[in-house]
Amino acid sequence: MKKSIGERIKRNEDPRLLTGQALFVDDVDLPNMLHAAFLRSDYAHAYIKNIDVSEARARAGVVAVFTAEDMGEDWQPGPPLVSPPPTVEGVTFHSRRQVPLAKGKVRHVGEPIAVVIAENRYIAEDAVEDILVDLEPLEVVSDIETALDPGAPLIHEDLESNLAAHMIQRVGDYQAAKTKADLVISRRIEIDRGAAAAMENRGIVASWDAKSQHLTIWDTTQAPIPIRNGVATRLGLSGNQVRVIAPFIGGGFGPKMMMHYPEEILIPWIAVKLARPIKWIEDRRENFYATTQERRQVHEAEMILTREGKILGISHTFLHDSGAYDPYGLTIPLNTESHAMGAYDVPNYFSELTVVFTNKIITTPIRGAGRPQGIFVVERLLDMAAKELNMDPVEIRRLNFIPPEAFPYERVIIDQAFSPLIFDSGDYQPVMDKAVEMIGYEQFIKEEQPRLRAEGRHVGIGIVPFVETTGVGPYEGARINIETNGKVNVATGVGTQGQGHFTVFAQIVAEQLGVDIKDVNLVTGDSAEFHWGTGTFASRGAVVAGNAIHGSASIVRQKVLKLASKLLEAPEEELELVDGQVRVADLPRLSISLGELAVEANPLRGAVEPGTEPGLEATSYFGPKYGATAFGVHAMIIEVDPETMMIEIKRYVVVEDCGTVLNPLMLEAQVHGGVAMGIGNAYYEQLVYDENAQLLNASLADYLIPTASEVPRIEVGHHETRSPLNPLGTKGAGEAGAIPVPAVFAQAIENAFADQDLEILEMPLSPNRLFELLMEKEGES
Amino acid sequence: MNDLFQVSITVNDTEYQRAVEPRLLLSDFLRHDLALTGTHVGCEHGVCGACTVLFDGFPVRSCLMFAVQADGHNIQTVEGLGSPDNLHVIQQAFWEAHGLQCGFCTPGILMTLVPFLENNPDPDEAAIRHAISGNICRCTGYQNIVDAVKLAAQMMRS
Numbered sequence: 001m002k003k004s005i006g007e008r009i010k011r012n013e014d015p016r017l018l019t020g021q022a023l024f025v026d027d028v029d030l031p032n033m034l035h036a037a038f039l040r041s042d043y044a045h046a047y048i049k050n051i052d053v054s055e056a057r058a059r060a061g062v063v064a065v066f067t068a069e070d071m072g073e074d075w076q077p078g079p080p081l082v083s084p085p086p087t088v089e090g091v092t093f094h095s096r097r098q099v100p101l102a103k104g105k106v107r108h109v110g111e112p113i114a115v116v117i118a119e120n121r122y123i124a125e126d127a128v129e130d131i132l133v134d135l136e137p138l139e140v141v142s143d144i145e146t147a148l149d150p151g152a153p154l155i156h157e158d159l160e161s162n163l164a165a166h167m168i169q170r171v172g173d174y175q176a177a178k179t180k181a182d183l184v185i186s187r188r189i190e191i192d193r194g195a196a197a198a199m200e201n202r203g204i205v206a207s208w209d210a211k212s213q214h215l216t217i218w219d220t221t222q223a224p225i226p227i228r229n230g231v232a233t234r235l236g237l238s239g240n241q242v243r244v245i246a247p248f249i250g251g252g253f254g255p256k257m258m259m260h261y262p263e264e265i266l267i268p269w270i271a272v273k274l275a276r277p278i279k280w281i282e283d284r285r286e287n288f289y290a291t292t293q294e295r296r297q298v299h300e301a302e303m304i305l306t307r308e309g310k311i312l313g314i315s316h317t318f319l320h321d322s323g324a325y326d327p328y329g330l331t332i333p334l335n336t337e338s339h340a341m342g343a344y345d346v347p348n349y350f351s352e353l354t355v356v357f358t359n360k361i362i363t364t365p366i367r368g369a370g371r372p373q374g375i376f377v378v379e380r381l382l383d384m385a386a387k388e389l390n391m392d393p394v395e396i397r398r399l400n401f402i403p404p405e406a407f408p409y410e411r412v413i414i415d416q417a418f419s420p421l422i423f424d425s426g427d428y429q430p431v432m433d434k435a436v437e438m439i440g441y442e443q444f445i446k447e448e449q450p451r452l453r454a455e456g457r458h459v460g461i462g463i464v465p466f467v468e469t470t471g472v473g474p475y476e477g478a479r480i481n482i483e484t485n486g487k488v489n490v491a492t493g494v495g496t497q498g499q500g501h502f503t504v505f506a507q508i509v510a511e512q513l514g515v516d517i518k519d520v521n522l523v524t525g526d527s528a529e530f531h532w533g534t535g536t537f538a539s540r541g542a543v544v545a546g547n548a549i550h551g552s553a554s555i556v557r558q559k560v561l562k563l564a565s566k567l568l569e570a571p572e573e574e575l576e577l578v579d580g581q582v583r584v585a586d587l588p589r590l591s592i593s594l595g596e597l598a599v600e601a602n603p604l605r606g607a608v609e610p611g612t613e614p615g616l617e618a619t620s621y622f623g624p625k626y627g628a629t630a631f632g633v634h635a636m637i638i639e640v641d642p643e644t645m646m647i648e649i650k651r652y653v654v655v656e657d658c659g660t661v662l663n664p665l666m667l668e669a670q671v672h673g674g675v676a677m678g679i680g681n682a683y684y685e686q687l688v689y690d691e692n693a694q695l696l697n698a699s700l701a702d703y704l705i706p707t708a709s710e711v712p713r714i715e716v717g718h719h720e721t722r723s724p725l726n727p728l729g730t731k732g733a734g735e736a737g738a739i740p741v742p743a744v745f746a747q748a749i750e751n752a753f754a755d756q757d758l759e760i761l762e763m764p765l766s767p768n769r770l771f772e773l774l775m776e777k778e779g780e781s
Numbered sequence: 782m783n784d785l786f787q788v789s790i791t792v793n794d795t796e797y798q799r800a801v802e803p804r805l806l807l808s809d810f811l812r813h814d815l816a817l818t819g820t821h822v823g824c825e826h827g828v829c830g831a832c833t834v835l836f837d838g839f840p841v842r843s844c845l846m847f848a849v850q851a852d853g854h855n856i857q858t859v860e861g862l863g864s865p866d867n868l869h870v871i872q873q874a875f876w877e878a879h880g881l882q883c884g885f886c887t888p889g890i891l892m893t894l895v896p897f898l899e900n901n902p903d904p905d906e907a908a909i910r911h912a913i914s915g916n917i918c919r920c921t922g923y924q925n926i927v928d929a930v931k932l933a934a935q936m937m938r939s
Contacts (some may be wrong), residue, residue, distance in 0.1 A: 017884030020819015248887025498883025672922030
């Protein structure tokens with residue numbers, strides 16, 4: 001079998017992307033197309049007293065204006081994305097779903113109030129300005145810590161409070177263990193909001209063909225199949241009347257997994273209503289107000305240990321900010337719970353999560369999805385413990401790692417998919433060893449750091465391991481067929497946002513069928529080609545869709561061998577698939593091309609055996625019992641300028657164990673990008689809201705995304721512990737780069753100011769904030 | 782507001798005569814009037830760099846200019862650089878070095894680099910990072926972009 005998996009192969013999709021020939025949603029241009037623009041709320045919390053759209057409707061070039069009232073019975077809250085966890089006792093969950101257009105009340109800045117449809121976007125935006133809306137401002141719930149105060153304004157007035165969800169998970173008996181602990185570390189840990197800020201904003205084009213009664217939607221979604229099913233249901237259509245295409249997507253990072261955004265229901269609804277194609281493209285400002293965000297949580301966290309540094313237990317009670325609605329259920333806080341024990345053997349665990357509604361933009365997963373918060377909590381507590389016990393930070397981690405013989409390791413709590421949290425496989429020490437070696441840990445702390453400190457320089461090192469639950473179910477599928485020209489078609493339901501699916505999936509197929517990866521045509525995210533699937537999220541594409549493709553390719557291979565064996569009159573085990581040919585291994589002259597076989601597999605006349613299926617085609621599905629858990633270690637050497645608090649990352653090392661590596665070129669690049677986002681989360685990117693829940697930095701000039709000047713060279717090492725849960729042995733890696741970066745930053749910056757005894761218990765930092773923390777320290781001493 | 786102005790703009794060596802509103806952005810003119818959709822729009826306030834095109838050879842943000850300002854000038858977009866079967870050397874280098882992921886910011890980065898590499902045939906890493914510091918990429922962490930630029934420079938010199 002020709003080796004393709006694991007090779008550094010450049011990407012099939014690149015020539016089109018590099019030349020401006022790849023189709024993005026905003027590139028779709030249809031005859032008679034109209035354009036949408038939204039009037040969005042300027043207030044975070046207000047009653048809508050009146051909306052006067054008469055002037056907007058009268059403007060030349062305006063075709064229609066819709067408010068919630070105009071939708072009549074079609075106005076309904078969006079379909080829920082995920083359900084609350086059913087398997088845990090005593091769980092509270094109040095589902096409050098986002099609405100297509102606000103009715104009666106607005107609950108966050110940017111919530112859509114009205115939509116204008118016009119001949120072009122310029123006119124549509126002019127007409128938005130014509131709308132007179134009378135809002136009566138209400139008291140605002142501007143933060144999670146005041147949301148449950150008695151007398152706090154109610155965001156959803158049918159509820160008794162702003163509580164969205166509450167649940168407790170336990171392992172062992174934390175309180176009993178605490179009585180035996182030698183050391184108790186308690187800290188308040190706070191993480192704030194950030195944006196995914198994909199370079200492409202969201203967008204939708206919807207086109208209704210009244211004659212064929214067929215709706216086509218181009219959508220910047222990570223989940224084209226669920227979008228199709230949801231829109232069809234909402235509009236009273238059958239699934240096969242709706243085609244959703246997620247073409248090339250300019251970055252996803254989580255928020256494009258959210259569904260259904262108000263616009264995702266509204267724009268198709270209007271397209272049917274007006275029987276004209278409608279385009280809506282989000283602008284950057286809207287992206288800050290209308291696309292989901294993540295990360296705000298406040299933890300009261302505690303770790304108990306023996307004097308030798310062995311963890312006896314972890315406890316944390318935390319508040320999670322859901323924003324104005326909670327369509328994404330408990331995915332984020334459950335992920336935090338799953339990761340707040342890190343990579344360690346923790347016999348006792350108590351976790352109490354409280355999700356509250358605030359008058360802020362809805363939160364849904366962003367790359368990391370609750371995991372960075374969990375890792376930050378456990379790694380911070382461990383760092384504090386190491387300091388108390390005068391232990392080396394690497395040593396205390398080694399002491400507590402789950403040992404290799406303990407896998408599969410069950411955590412006894414439920415994960416984001418409501419399955420028992422089980423770490424399928426892992427071997428953590430060698431990964432830590434490699435990171436320690438690559439960063440030159442011993443040499444740095446023994447020689448370089450003392451020398452630089454003597455020069456008065458503030459250099460610090462951080463080294464932090466992390467786990468990542470990946471590749472969760474339920475399932476993905478793929479259909480593969482060989483064309484009569486010998487090319488291979490692959491269709492799968494996941495969408496693609498730059499991960500390199502066109503190449504890595506082709507590699508999986510090429511390995512089975514012996515074709516060049518350039519001869520594998522992949523279609524992702526087009527419901528007309530494949531209409532089963534859930535989407536690209538939770539670092540699951542390569543694991544779940546990848547293994548479905550592997551499964552289908554294996555079946556096609558069997559069909560190829562069976563037919564070729566008959567035609568070549570040679571036993572199957574003597575056949576090999578090479579260069580698009582099936583040949584007899586010892587007699588390469590005796591061969592037949594895959595294209596010819598495809599012709600033979602589809603006879604036009606004659607009798608066949610009963611049960612024969614035409615073509616060289618197969619469809620199969622893969623659904624894992626539970627997710628595959630990846631592991632890695634990040635290490636960083638940082639220098640802080642004590643005058644400006646500007647940082648220089650002098651080294652950044654990542655050792656990643658995500659099981660079988662499908663394409664190291666692309667894996668490393670995924671890690672680079674994740675780390676860059678993590679650097680933003682740690683030191684640059686913070687969404688700043690004021691006491692009125694107004695977002696103060698809603699532009700790329702004010703919300704600072706790291707550029708090439710801030711992101712260092714990242715050195716990536718690999719270690720492979722295959723997952724036993726899938727035939728390819730893969731684990732996900734899409735979010736890995738981002739997860740431990742804040743924890744590494746905190747450790748390294750503390751280390752750079754070791755003499756000041758600085759404690760970093762919050763993220764994101766910034767030069768300003770670090771300066772303040774150091775001033776506070778100075779004030780204390 | 783709706784008065785139209787006649788403009789004559791040369792884009793990728795083709796002269797286009799169009800009547801445009803004075804407020805029409807150059808980015809929208811290229812994308813929607815001329816259907817040259819390779820130029821992408823990421824922020825519409827001149828920060829992200831995705832919409833960068835060459836204006837008489839100089840890189841500009843097409844979202845910060847009006848089409849009428851380009852009257853009588855030469856514009857080059859990514860479509861004028863190379864085709865899938867005949868990639869420009871910088872495009873080829875980005876392919877080889879895996880210098881893109883989602884590809885949305887890529888056209889703007891390529892157009893930023895064309896004059897940069899003409900003026901700096903052998904740039905070091907710091908110069909490359911400075912050159913692309915006005916272009917935001919959310920996918921790559923920039924490392925493979927930097928490597929692609931080094932490779933492109935090397936390919937252009939030989």
